[in-house]
Structures are given as structure tokens and as C-alpha cells.
Amino acid sequence: MQLLNFDPEQLDPGMVRKRRAFVGLMVFLITAPAVVLMADLHQRTGYDGWKLAHLAVFAVLFSLLALGALQALLGFILRRQGGDSCQISASVDWAGDHGPLPVRLAVVMPVCNEDAGRVMAGVRAIYESLEADGRLPEFDFFILSDSSDPNCWIAEEVAWAGLVRDLGAGGRLFYRKRRVNTNKKSGNIADFCRRWGSHYRYMVVLDADSIMTGGAIVALARMMERNPGVGLIQAVPRLVSGETVFARLQQFASRLYGPVFTAGINYWQLSEANYWGHNAIIRVAPFIKHCSLPDLPGDGPFGGRIMSHDYVEAALMRRAGWQVWLAADVEGSFEECPANLIDFAKRDRRWLQGNLQHARLVVGPGFHPLSRWHFTLGILSYLTSPLWLAFLVLSTTIAWRFKATGLTPLPVDSFSDHVAWRFGTEAVLLLGLTVGLLFLPKILALLDLRSRPAEAAAFGGWLRLGAGILLETVLFTLLAPVLMLFHTRFIGLTLCRQSVGWKTQRRGYDGGAGWREIMGTHFGHTVLGLAWLALAWWINPTLAQWMSPILAGFILSIPVSYFTGGLAPGRGLRRAQILGTPEESAPLPELVRLEERMAALALTRETGPAPDDGLRDAVTDPYVNAIHVSQLRTKDDPSPANESRFAGLRERLLREGPAALTARDKLALLLDADSMSRLHRELWAKPEAELAVSWREALERQPEPEAGEVEFTVNDAVLAMK
Template sequence: MTRNAAAFAQHPDNMDDVLVPPERPLLMPVQSLTRWNARQARKRPAPDGKTVASRIFVGMATLLLTAFATYEMINVVAVSEVSWLQLVFAGLFAITFLWIALPCASAVLGFIRLVRNTEAVPPHLPPGPLGRNALVMPVYNEDPSRTCRALEIMGRDLDANGASDSFEIFILSDTRDEEIAHKEEAAVRALRAALGPDLHVFYRRRAQNTGRKAGNIADFIRRWGARYDHMVVLDADSMMTAETLLYLARAMSLDPNAGIIQTVPMLAGRSTLFARMQQFATRIYGPIIAEGLAAWHGRQSNFWGHNAIIRTRAFAEAAGMPELPGRKPFGGHIMSHDFVEAALMVRAGWSVYMVPELKGSYEECPPSLIDLAGRDRRWAQGNLQHMKVIGAKGLCNMSRIHLLVGIMSYLASPLWLAMLTIGLVLATQAHFTHPDYFPEGFNLFPRWPVFDSERALQLFGFTMAVLLFPKVLGVSAVLLNPSARQSCGGGLAVVLGMIAETLLSALIAPVMMLLQTRWVAEIVMGRDSGWNAQRRDDGSLPFSTIFSNHYGQMLFGAAMAAAAYAVSLDTFLWLAPVTIGLVLAPFLSWLTAQVSAGVAFRRVRLFLIPEEVSKPAPQI
């Protein structure tokens, strides 16, 4: 009789009545962002030589690319005397270019690592203990049949691998809808019956959802944390194989300095064109991006909040979330808590690192652009809250970089929009302002306005090359790996998929620019995002709903295109990559949200992923 079966034999009512185990509390003090005593923390491990070299490479490559592009931009816009507006334009260009140069440099590093390790297998682990582990799934107004089905698959997989004694499932509900709550409890009882006595399944629903997801996890730790050595945090759409879970548990047990070990979840399980495009992108470009990040992050990496294993006691000691001072949306509970938790763990001397080669970790992506925008609104608020965290006492520089990257991922959109607007103003000024050829009185030779159109075209090509180079490297890495190439439908399918994905992404990018600019403006004006359940099915929205969400971007794009055309044909063509996507926003959003469009692309072998070619797709 297994340990879990023996426990049920002693408490036969567990299967029917008791939904939580006896409490084993663990203290989880709230951490301070203004005070830190380094002497009381563990000794922070210094980055090794390879990590330092990787950081130097990425940093230098990013700065050199940005410096060169900025220098060229200054020469493009320079006239006899550079105006303040042109300097602002060049400055905005430098900032926005920096955020495409960084992923490019990181991707080059990732490509080198991936090509050297063609098998892409995780580091070998010797036999070792697994410890006592909890699969923790926080839920909020989710479809319980979907979440419990995923947990049943994971539970059966663990049992088939002889690991049911080392894992327990704990569903942490913050559901507010009473009807869904009743279905949750019924689904949990059915899940317990399906998995039997060999794998415990527990369920707790909070009366108050204080602190949202972070508060949900904290409540679990403070009540049952001492019961577990490690916890694997899942999202409601997560799926992980037993092989991956066992690797994580063993890796954590064998590494006494590890606080969080993060997997790289792959997107799968959706059928709309928008979702399949995202799934394809993560499979083709994701590996080199993950390898690059792992190389220069080292053991001071980031945490994405799910599909990772956490040392429970270390997390309790180091990662208690404080409330930020001030009113919402900048104050209150930290919404994007995962970045901050990783930073606090590293501050306390624990290692946080990624294993990019580890497969068998999945999640779903939003089925449409509108669903992505709804989730993105919360992420925007959470990341902008980090402006109050980035200066916290004791954080390591790498953690501050993680927070800065998250902040800039949303501030980049209004900066990009500002740069485009100033560019349009400069073009208007150049077209309608009569040039003064003799600004200092009579001269023998006139002062001609300078605009190097050839250099401008070269700079555009250079910018596009930096932007697209990571995609080219991702495709190259797949083409160089026969098994990876065949698992995505073959070389031609991969190349054509990259072209189609690039075109669709280019059309969607301006729409996201305006949406994120709106989010930033709303947050600055004090509007809180709230907390709404995500839509997790492939059902398409009515066109009227989609149009009402996007007509503003369509009108803005049409106005910008008209203004550009009034200036000159060259200005109109310069802005065309932006205005076309905006004018087509409602139709593009509707088309990409269709399952039929996704199926049509699959029939012509575009956006194929391994689960569609050689493996069954995860049933999330």
C-alpha cells in the first residue's frame, strides 16, 4: 500500500468529505522594499565566467547597434542646424531602437548556444530524491471541467511514472461566481475519484480574494506550506508532463541553492489563426530567445509566475508581497508579482534560473487579438507598478534590468507613437515651410537644406534587418536540425510560415501600439484594470463586438494616412506600414479570431507545430 493510500485508509472520509489536509503553517513575512540587511541573507552566488562573458556580449552588441543607428538617424534628419524637434525625434528613435537591439543581441547568443547543443537536451541529473511536492493551481472563475481534466492527465502521468507518492494536487480557488464554485467542488470530487487514493487532490476556496493570485499562493503557504518541500505553480491553462515534473523536483532537491527553476512553456492547444500564429512563433523563435536569456541571466533569472518549481520554505522567507504605497493603479497589491518575487528571491541569496532545453511544459495563448488586449491591460498596469519597485533596497542589478525591461515593454508603445507623430510634423514642416537659403544675410553660396534620402533608405533597411534577424536565426536553427525541421512540417513550411507570421505580425503591431498607448494613458490617469476571468475557448466573437473594439484604431489610421498623403507621397509611403494595419484593424482582428482561418492555414501546412505533425496536442 502506498503512503497516500495508507493515509486514505486511516481517514476514509477524505474521498468524500474532507477537501483540505490538516494545516501545517509556514511563516511568510511581508518583505520591505525600503529596508534590507544583507548580513542576514544568504551569500548571493556570483555569476560564473560564461554568464559574465554573455552579459558583456549582449550589452556591448546592444549599445553598438543602437549607437550606430542613432548616428545614422541624426545624419538623416540633420539640416544646416539641427532643430530641437529633430533632436527629440532622434532621441525617441534611440530609445525605441534599443528595445529591438537587445532581443537581437540576445538571439545571436541563443543561436550560438543552440547550434552548439544540437540535441537541445537538459543537463543530466544523477539519481536523487524528489522531495514532497505540490502541484498548485490557482483558479478564478475558470471552467472547472477544463482545469480538472488537465490535472487528471498530469496526475495519471505521474502515477504511471511511479511518482504519485511524491506529488499532491492542490486547487486554490478565488472564484466569486457561486454557480461556478459549485461546479468546481463537483469537478474536484470527480477528479479525486478518477485518480483514486494514490494521489491526493485537495481544494480550498477563499472567502476573500485578498491580493489576487499572489495572495492566493501566500494563503496556501501560510496554511499548508510546511507540508511541502517544493511547489510547482500552474496556471489554469497549464500542462506539464511527468518527465518534466520529475526533472524539476530532482533538480531542486539536488541543488540546495536553487529557489526557483523555470521552464519555457510552449503554446499549444488552440485553433484560431491568431493562436496558431503565436504557437508557431514560440516553436520557431522561442528556443533561441530562451537560450539567449538563460545565457546572460544566469542564476539571476526571471520568473513568469507559472510552470516552474519553487522551494517552498525559501519562497516563504523571501517573497512575501508588500503593498505599494498610494492609490491604485500604481499603488496597492502588486499585480505582476512574479517579476518581483524573483527579484526578492535573488536578493535573499537564492538562485533563480531557467532550463530552456526542458520540454514538456505547455500553456495556451489567447484565441484572439481582443483577448490578448484584455490580458495585456492587466500586465501593463502590473509592469508600470514596477516603477515603485525598481529602486528597492538590496536588489541585484540583473533584477533591476528585468523590471526595467518589463516597464519599457509598455512605455515603448507611446514612445513609438510619439516618434511617428514628430516624424510626420517634421515632414510637414519640411514640405510647407519655405526654406531660407541665406539665413545670415547675403552670402556668396546659399545654405541648402540637407536630407540624405539614400542614407534614410539604408537606415530603414538596417532597422528592418535588426528587427527580423532573430526570426531568421530561429528559422536557421530549425532548418539545421533535421528532427526539429520535420516536426514543424519541413523546411519549406517553416520558411513560408515565417514569412506569413512576419506579415501578420507587422499588421498587428501598430494596433497593439495604440492599445498599449491607451493602457498607459489610462493608468497614468488613475484607472484600475480590475480582475476579470480570461476567455479560454476558441469561440469567435461577433464582428459587431470586434468592430466596436477596433473602430477607433481604424479611424486614427485613416486620419494619419490622409495627413501623410497631404504632405507628400513619400511621407504617405513612409507611414504605410503603420497605417495599413490600423485601417484594417477590425477586419484583421475578426479574420485572425476565426477557427476556420486557422484550419485553412493548417491545410496548406502553415504554422505547424510538433504536436500537430508527430505528437498529439496537449488536451489543456
Template sequence: MTPQKPLAPVPLPPEAPLDMPEQRLDGNPPAMREVETQPPGLLVKRLLVISATAVLGLAASTDLRFQLSLDGLDTFDVLLLALFVPLVSWIAFGFVTSLTGFIKLMSGSHPGFVAVPRPREFRRHRTAVLMPVYNESVEAIFARVDAMTRSIAAEGGAADFDFFVLSDSNELHGRREEEAWGRLARTAPMRIYYRRRAENIGRKPGNIEEWVRRFGGAYEHMIVLDADSMMSGSAMVGLASVMESKPTVGLLQTVPMIINARTLFQRWMQFASHAYGHIASAGLLWWSGSEANFWGHNAIVRTRAFAESCGLPKLPGRPPFGGYIQSHDMVEAALLRRRGWAVHMVMIDGSYEEFPPTILDNAVRDRRWAQGNLQHLRLLASSGLHWTSRLHLLIGASAYLTSTAWLLLVLIQCKLGLSGHESLVSGGSSYRSLALTALYLFGPKLMALAWILASPDRRDGFGGVLAVLRSAAIEIVLSILSAPVAMVNQTKALAGLLLGIPSHWTSQNREVDHIPLGTALSKTREHLVLGMLFVVVGVLNPVLGFWLSPMIVGLLGAPWLIAGTSSRSWGDRVMASGTFVVPEPVLGSTPPHRSSRPVHDHEEAAQGA
């Protein structure tokens, strides 16, 4: 047997150091560079969104405030209002954003997800594609790298793009990564580099920072991915061309859709992402303008802008709320804007990510995000931030407080209902508050369905009219049942963080076939106890029990919901029945347009980028 020829090493490129100074968040902010003029009317758009949110929030709470004041307000009445008004306003904010996106898409003033148009000739600077990894499936990682490098080469970008796999994996895992990289690098149509850090300082942001300090000076742009990201060559080369034509832009964030769904939970989330993501994204893009957000992946960044603006400091104190900033991306977007760089979101074809396979795996990821986003509350007073950036930070942090607030609201309602007081679910006029709350919750889903059904091409992409309606009906039922499960999971995460227990940096579980019912039972003790408590409340007060019934069913059925949705076989069955069908991903070198009208220039694709 002929001995195998050793793999030829592919060394790292010559180092091109780029300084990345630590930013001060207090005191005088850094001097801003000259910035582009804001699009006309952007302030009016934002004030309109905020005003509409306030009006809808007050409208939903007016009847309740009147009902509670009939016999005088006591402490629990005040607490009920203090929770309900901001919570319903939070939902109203999402409704207003989605309504705006719905109007933009239905009127044709926004094209939706489109291929990135680019000129035939543009000045080509070097771009690095960075994929940080941490003990991920080696086969899956390098299959994605292989597909993306070939797609970039097919778009003619091989000479201008380099691909870096930046590993924080352990030594044993790293050896397997290096072997896979060596095999791929010998046959790849473009340069692929691999670097493993011996010390994982600062997690992913530390990994990116180390690359910037060593190699960033050689690259005008960097496209930042996650280990589960996929982007087409057309998308990546197109983003680079937009950056070339817009020198004041520091970052372009794409809106990734979910792909490679296998379990029932993933297929459900994939349908929700494709069906509802369009109107929410179009609305968010409409009011965020040049103060958009960074989600940490599937985005292109101007390397020198990032280096001068985004050196993250360590927060004083110990984790979970001190130490390294975990949700670095939103902070980096705010720091780029503070320095004067525009940060835009774009809706383009060819940008994708995977989703955790089960409810439990999603809860683990959610706990990490909760810690990082709650850290942002400490950054709201940072010097020099644009007020819209502060709003993004506040929204992100609030998302992980609302579940606990809803639980407190329900518990207060139970107390009021059992003691004979008026509450949200007693008294005829307060039913209007519930009806408006339901409208704000489910209105965006109905608007998204109307948008899908309005176009034959979109209907066909989701499997036809009946498939769309069936999928939406099942998705709504699953969402109602899973909402109390997520509420308890996020409340547990918040309680742990308040007790000083930080989240741990573990590799994400992306390959699950089924969670046994016994395992699901052991993870849902708190859900079952709370569900039984609400059963008792329902026996004592049947009216209250009727309104609590969806929550009771969701909590008591949590183990079966978790186990059932973790199944790949159930995922295959729903797909075979034509349920949760989504449009095929656009991963080829020349993705077709999905819009119903042609796109002629960069302004329409980037919507102001």
C-alpha cells in the same frame, strides 16, 4: 432509478503552517544566506550583451543624427532622436539576445529543449502542484488536472506529489468545481485537494501566500501553474530531482510552449512561439544565469525559500500604481535572489500553456500586465536587489512604454515631413538607419528559420521546408499588420492607467469561435481615426505616405484582422493547408529528446542551475 451515491469528501491535508513575513523594500536589506559562486564569465557575458546593444543602437542612429544636424537641431529634431535612440536600442537588445541563442544552438553548445535528465535514485521530498483558478471552465480545468496527475503517477511520483486546486471563483462556480473535484478525487491515482477562498485577497499571489501559510511547511517544493498550464509528469518529477540535487537553487522557471490552438490567432501565435522561442530563450538563459526571471507559472519553487523571501508588501497609494503588486512573479524572483537563492531558467520538454483566442482577449490580458509591470518602476530603488534583477524589472516595464514611444516617434516624423524638415524617412543617409532597424526587427526570425531548416527532424516537425517557409512568410505579414494595432491597444491601456483607471480582475476568455465584424469595428475606432490621419499625411507627402503604408493598412484593416483571426474555421483551414504546423507536444510519461545530441547530466539540462 437508483439514487446516485453521494460523493465521498476528500478533506484537506493537516495544516503545516509556514510563516511568510512581509518584506521591506526600503532600509537595510535582509541578511543573505551563503550563496553559490557565480559561473565564471557571467559578468563578462552581460557586459558583452549591453556593449553590443549600445554599439548597434548607436550604429542605427548615427546617420540620422548626422542628417538632422545638417541644418541645425531644433526641438522636434531633439525629440526625434530622444525617442529613436532608445527605441532602436531596445530592438537591438532583442537582436543581440537572439543572436547569442542562435550561435549557442547552431554550435551545439546548448541542447535546446530536452527532457529533464534525472538520476534513478534521488532523495524524494514532498512536492505540491498548485493550480490557482478563477471562474474558469470547470470541464477544461479538471481535464488538465486528470491528465497531469495520471502523468505524474506514470512517472512514479504519486507518493511524493500532491495536487491542489486553489479556487478564487464565485460561490456558484465554486460549487461546480467542488463537484468535479469530488468525482475526480475518488478515481485519481494520487491525492488531489480542493480549496476555495471566501475572500479573494491579493488575487493570485494572495492565493499562493494563503496556501504557503496553511500548508507550505509540509512540502519542500511547490510547482506553480496557471489555469491554462499543462506539464508532463516527466517534467515535474524531473524538476523536483534537479531541485534535490541543487540545494542553493530557489526557483527553476521553464519556458512553456503554446498548445491547444484553435482560432487562427492562436495558431499564428503557437507557430511563432515554437519557431522563434528557441533562440530567444537560449540567448536569455545564456546571460541571465542565476538571476533569471519568474513568470508566475510552469515553475518549481523551494517552498521555504519562497516563504522567507517573498512576502509582498502593499505599495503606498491607490491603484493602478499603488496597492497590491500585480505582476508579483518578477518581484518574487528578485526577492529570492536578494536573499541569496539562485533563480534559473531551464529549457525542457513537457511544459505548455494556452494563449488567448483573439487579439482583443490578448489586449485585455496585456492591460493587466501593463499595470503590473509599470508598478515595477517604483521598485527599482528597492534595497538589496541584484543589478540584474533591476534590469529585468526595467525591461518588463519598458516593454509597455515602447508602443507609445513609437507612436510619438511616428507623429513627430509626420510633423517634420509635412513642414519640410529632414526626418527618419527623408534624406538618403537616414535610409541606412531604417535598414538597420529592419535588420534588428526581422533578423531574429530569419535566424530562427535557419536553425529550423538546418535539421531534418526540426523541418519535419514544422511540416517540411515549404510549410516552414510559407508559415514564416504569412507570420511576418500578419506581424507587420498587427504591430500598429498592438501599438494603439497598448497606448490606450497606458493612457487609462495614467488617468487612474486600474485593470479589473476578470476571468480570462479562453473559448471563442468568432468575433463579429461589427464588434471589432466598435473596438477599433481609435485605430481607424489614426489610420485616416496617416492617409491624409500620405496625400500631402507621398514619400512619407509610402513609409507609413504598412501602418495605414494595419490600422484601417484592424477590424477585419481582429474578426478574421478570431475564427476557428480559418484556423482549421490553415492547418489543413499545412500552414502553422508545429511539433507535437510531449505530454507522455517518457518524452523523447529533441536535441541533436545526447544530454548526460543536469548541468546541460539546466544550463548552470
């Protein structure tokens, strides 16, 4: 970060308009020749409706490709020039601003049925980082749980209590479990804001897998303090901790190409940037005042609760006049990524529906034009998949229809007298332009890296970097068509209000999905690829060759999904330093500690928790029970009907075991402090004959005494009672 004395309040609207107009013009100037070339190609063989549709889809897809490449180009140029003069980090005097922050901040982490061990390891890393920087007194931490799985809930409580004990964080690190998960994550944050928001000027919002260094958090806070008109600053999270090939592919690509892209994004977004839902700092008061999410009129898929909240919150913040910035150059912000293609697709399923819902907000009242553009881009990011599929179908149809004529291709001249190119030359030129735009960001990222030899070495050196890029290009080429099919299906299902049914639940097989799930998920893709290949070959072998990279993705989806989701090949690549990143070769202390803790956790975990383990522990274990009960609200005046209902449930739970109760009843008991206290006492006081087998087993599983004798002291407390 540099000292450039930038003041966002003084941002020149004319300059902002010029930048955006320039980006729009450049996208047009890149897209137009390609569209003209494609139009000319179609003109030479005769126009029809299919070709017009083909041209229209091509224009949309190519313009998005052009926007991506242009962002990388702009980012590259800006970075070569030493950074954008208009970036939020340039507003702070980093050399002179080292004092304590004059306000208290909340670090909030909403969680929902996550791995409690990983959640607390992340919180610990952030906490210790702030502590090491001497910044702890300015921060409170809130773990905001929406976990509905009792196992996760109890595990969170126990892990949190352990963390409070280990860090001495009582009164600074809080845990809250909501009784009702209204509006999911955004509702969870809103609930925090309603209860405790007024205590804090800023909140740093994290995801369950987020890691931020103390330095990054304090840097964001300083930017906020320096700029009272800024409502939200989004830090760019780098992907880390990937073990599988798929995760490593993502973290390698985002780490290598990300810097030029984000610099380019900031060029045109400026004070109308976006919120990505985590690793961001938010000014709490305007967030409370303006960013409560309304329900959209009607019901699904486009109505009801807003599912993808972050874009909307940024738009609402901007609508109220508060600036939203992307801090593209803040170091020390990390997150993790899905380990395999199927989990990635599952995540996209949720995001996709949320983004499609934004179609109703594009025309919402009062939004800044750029907020509308963010909504549109978010929709297009998924809509490109069916468009791409439509483009491929149209290409095949056009070739098929031509074959049906039985004519020999005799293309006529170009529609322009000034273009003397032949049909084949134009086709190759168009292909070259497309491939050039696809590969331009990669080349620019490498050129950008040339100026930082140490970072290039941290990627494993130029040779390994080249191997990584090659592997990443090949694998993403194979993975992208499958994602296209996933997204297209998800959009169709969303429009038909259908949920996606997965063949089996993931069982954590070797970090990836199991064979059965992979086969079930990708069988259709493989069959489609084979059928399409046969059709294309029948129409014209050249068409089959042109489409082979895409069809190969379909046909090889099963082995590629299996290979990229596996831990063993991922670790093999790590040992060979292929697809390595600087965060992996020279990790920050926060990441080292996180990795060590996760490794230790993995050693202590023999198997995953069995159903009802959480409830069993909360009833049986005196410490777990006490921690759990201490977090529940005691009812002052419970109704007799409720008391009677809970008494019956308790009796049945102990006599027949947890399996005899419905999930709802078990949750109701877990939420009732009096019942949990009574259950603990009653369980331990009942003869075995009155307890279900599972409880007898639970009592027998109590910790065994360790070897070694302690000095015995007469228990005078007990004697006194005598």
C-alpha cells in the same frame, strides 16, 4: 539536456560580469551606428527640438530592438556549439539520477472563474503523466480556487470530485476555495504556503491553462535537489492548443523563434533569471520566508497591492541570496494563449498596470541590479508602445513642418568628412539595418532548425514553414500597430486611474469576439488610420508610402481582428498544416489526452450555464449539494444574529427564487454549510406552491430514468423501518 557537470554554486562572478558587459557593449555597438546615421540624417536638414526628441526616442527603440536581435544571435551561436556550459540543466547527472525523489512536492494550480472542464482536464493530464512515470507517490495536487462566480465554483467542485473518482485520487488531489480573495493569485499561493507549505520542500506552480509532463516536473525537481542554493527554476512554456489564427500565430512564432531567444536570455541572466508566474518550481521555505508581497505605499496606480507578482517574487528571492534560473531546455512545459486580439489586449491591460507599478521597485532596497533591470525591461515592454507612437507622431510632425517651409529638400553634407554617403543612401542603410534586426531572429531560427531536419518536418516541411513565416510576418505587421494603440491607451488610462470599458462582453462567438465588439473596439483605430493616411498623403505621398504598413494595421484592424479571431480560418490553416508546430503534428500523449477530453466536453455542452445554475445545482442535486457541503467549514457556534439572517435568506431564496437575492447574499449562503444542508432538505420537503417557479423547474429537470430495467430486490432497509 546534456551532461556538462555545471555547478551554479561555483558560478564565476567575473565570467558573469563579462557576459553582461559583453551584451551591453554589443547593444551599444549595434545601436550607436544607427543613432549616428539618424543624427546625421537630421543634421543634413537642420536640427530642431522635434528632431532631437525624434532621435532620443529612436535611440531607445533601436537599443531594445538590438537587444532582442542580439539575444537571438547569442542563442543561435550557443545552440550551434551544443548548448551553454552555464545552464541549470547541466548541473544534473541525467544518466545516473533515476531514483525516487527524496521529498514530497506540491503541484499547485490557482484558478479564478476559469472553465472548470479545462482546468480539470489539465490537472488530469499532469496527474496521469506523473502516474505513468511512477512518480505519483511523491506528489500532492492542490487546486486553489478564488472563483467568485458561483457557477464556476460549483462546476469546479463537481469536476474535481469527478476527477478524484475517476483517478482514485482521494487524499492526493485537493480542492480549496478561499472565502476571501485577498491579493488574488499571489495571495492564493501565499495562503497555500501559510497553511500547508511546511509539508513540502518544493511546489510546482501552474496556471489554469498550464500543462506539464511528469518528466518535466521531475526534471525541475532534480535540478532543485541537486542545487540547494537555487530558490526558483522557471521552465519555458510552449504555447499549444491554439485553434484561431491569432492563437496559432503566437504558438508558431514562439515555437519557431523561442529556442534561440531563450538560449540567448540564459546567456546573460544566469542565476538572476526571472519568474513568469507559472510552470516553475519554487523552494517553499525561502519563498515563505522572503517572498511575501508587501503593499506599496500609497494607492493606485503605482501604490497599494502589487498586481504583477512574479517579477517581484523572483527579485525578493534573489535579494535573499537564492538563485533564480531559467531552464531553457526542459521539454514538456506548455500553456495556452488568448484566442483573439481583443482578449490578448484585455490580458495585457492587467499585466501592463502591474508592470508599470514596478517602477517603484526599480529603486527598492537591496534588490540585485539584474532584478532592477528585469523591472525596467518589464516596464519598457509596454512603454515602447507610446514611444513608438511618439516616434511616428514626431516623424509626421517633422515632415509636416518641412512642408510648411515650402522649400525644396537640399540636404547638406554629412557632419563627418569621412562619410561620403548621400542622404538617400544613409536613409536606405538605416532602413536596412532596422529591417535586418527585425528579421535576423527569424533567419537565425531557420538556420538553427536546419540542423534538426525531423523538427523541420514536424513544422510541416520547409515549404509550409516558409508560408507560415510569411503569413506570420504579414499578420503581425498588421497587428502590432493596433497593439501599440491599445498599450498607449492603457498606459494613459492607468495614469489617470481609469478602468477600460469594453463595448460588450465576449460571448464566445466562434472562438473570437463578435462583430459588434470588434467594431466597437477597432472603430477608433480605423478612423485614426484613415485620418493619418490622409494627413501623411497631404504632407508628402512618400511619407504615406513609408508609413503604409503601420497605417494599414490601423485601417484594416476590424477585418484583421475578425479574421485572426475566427475558428474556421484557424482550423483551415491547421488542415493545410500552415502555422503548424511539432506539438501539433506529433503531440505528446498529455496533449493528445487533453485535446480528446476538451473535444468530448465540447460535445456535451449545449450552451453555457445560465445565471444561478451553480447555486440551483448546489441546492437541488443531492450529490452536488453533498460535495459542496463537504468542502465547507462547519461553524461550531454560529451567532444568533447570523442564524437569523441566514434563515431569512433561505426562506426568501426558496420562496422568491435566486434572482431575488443579491450576488453577495447568494455567495454568503453558498459559503454557509448549515444553510446549504438546510436548503437542500427544505427545498425537497416544501410543496410546490411554496416554491419559486425556478425551483419548481429545477425539480422537474431531475435526471430521467434510462431505458432498461434492473433486477429488483426487496428493500429490506425500508422494511426494517416499518
